[in-house]
Amino acid sequence: xxxxxxxxxxxxxxxxxxxxxxxxxxxxxxxxxxxxxxxxxxxxxxxxxxxxxxxxxxxxxxxxxxxxxxxxxxxxxxxxxxxxxxxxxxxxxxxxxxxxxxxxxxxxxxxxxxxx
Numbered sequence: 001x002x003x004x005x006x007x008x009x010x011x012x013x014x015x016x017x018x019x020x021x022x023x024x025x026x027x028x029x030x031x032x033x034x035x036x037x038x039x040x041x042x043x044x045x046x047x048x049x050x051x052x053x054x055x056x057x058x059x060x061x062x063x064x065x066x067x068x069x070x071x072x073x074x075x076x077x078x079x080x081x082x083x084x085x086x087x088x089x090x091x092x093x094x095x096x097x098x099x100x101x102x103x104x105x106x107x108x109x110x111x112x113x114x115x116x
Contacts (some may be wrong), residue, residue: 013037017064020093033058036069041115047075048109050096060097066090068115074107 017035021028032055036045050061061074065088072086072094088094088109096107 009037011062013066014091016066017062020064021062024093025060025062026101027096029056030062031055031061032061034061034063036063036109038065038066038070038109038115039067041112043105043109044111045109047073047106049077051102055102056077058097058099058101059104060095061102063094065092065094070109070112072107072109074105076105077103081094 013035017033019034021030032050039041055061065072067090069087069089072088073086074086075081086094096102
């Protein structure tokens with residue numbers, strides 16, 4: 001899955017993400033491997049959880065980030081929980097894992113209009 005879709009560039013980045021995942025975690029079973037390309041600060045991913053029934057509960061989800069550096073924000077679904085901000089530079093990997101991560105937390109990449 002590549003968000004947003006950039007045609008041939010999307011195919012290249014998706015392939016690169018899969019190759020990196022196989023190198024970093026040989027033999028691992030993932031629920032998903034995602035490649036996200038951010039040309040600037042206008043691209044974003046809204047707050048959500050990847051808790052669809054097609055994902056194996058507790059299986060890691062790898063997200064590779066390409067393009068401009070962005071913040072990945074994780075928040076507990078409980079109203080007043082603290083947020084965690086992880087800075088994702090170009091060519092980085094973020095791993096979401098844990099037996100109930102997707103059930104307990106949301107994540108997002110907000111717009112950053114000053115990012116070029």
